[in-house]
Amino acid sequence: GQQLNQSPQSMFIQEGEDVSMNCTSSSIFNTWLWYKQDPGEGPVLLIALYKAGELTSNGRLTAQFGITRKDSFLNISASIPSDVGIYFCAGRPPRSNYKLTFGKGTLLTVNP
């Protein structure tokens, strides 16, 4: 099946720093999604991207749909302690309305 390579696996940063993470695939996707999961909770949708090259922001979060349709990036600016959690990318392949393939996540730790 399709695989998503998400990196880095984990990040340890200081409060106030900017963060970048990405997902890459050998296959193209028509949709890229970014979710955040807090400990003991379910993933929460942060940003959805539907067009190659699309750049979308949600507060301090900005995500981009790569022009090759095989990658996506998530940036968090001016990190705060509540940004701690696991960030997942997910991709939807062409001709599939339901199927999402998830990356294995990036664990973000923010030191106050």
Added chain:
Amino acid sequence: DSGVTQTPKHLITATGQRVTLRCSPRSGDLSVYWYQQSLDQGLQFLIQYYNGEERAKGNILERFSAQQFPDLHSELNLSSLELGDSALYFCASSVEGGGPYNEQFFGPGTRLTVL
């Protein structure tokens, strides 16, 4: 709070047993999805129901089954449990059958521990 509810929050059982996990989708959502999350496999899609009918199957074992009832709540049945079935099980829902602009919203999950 996504509006998706799951019960129970935690479940501890023994190998060989059978359990049922329950999910109520967001109000108005017709589609329900089940996922398994383990440390080594990440989030794995199991099965989808849309308006009471099975829509798609993923990596679901034959020992597992699901259904969606007329009131749109769904149950995931896990039988002949093995140690390796210990995981977080998430339910998600969407308005339609999925697709662009009909994204999935996840419940808080059920943590299953098989001893």
